[in-house]
Amino acid sequence: MITMLRRVFVIQEKDTGKFLTSGLNYTYNLNRAGRIADVSEAVETAVLNIGPGNFEVYGFYEEEQN
Numbered sequence: 001m002i003t004m005l006r007r008v009f010v011i012q013e014k015d016t017g018k019f020l021t022s023g024l025n026y027t028y029n030l031n032r033a034g035r036i037a038d039v040s041e042a043v044e045t046a047v048l049n050i051g052p053g054n055f056e057v058y059g060f061y062e063e064e065q066n
Helices: 039-049
Strands: 004-011 055-063
Touching: 004 039, 039 055
Parallel strands: none
Antiparallel strands: 004 055
C-alpha cells in the first residue's frame, strides 16, 4: 500500500497562538486549522485576515484523505 502525502500550510496568529480555520475563525487545535495548498495563498490570506507581521505560516505534509 502506497501512502500519498500532500503539502499543506496553516496560519498561526503570533499574539494569541491560535490557528486560522477554513471558516476564518480561530482555534488552538492544529487539527481544526484550515489547510491551504499554496504558500502564496496562505500568506495573502494571513495578511488580509490577521495583518502584516502578526502571523506565521507553517508547512508540512499530511496523508491524503480518499
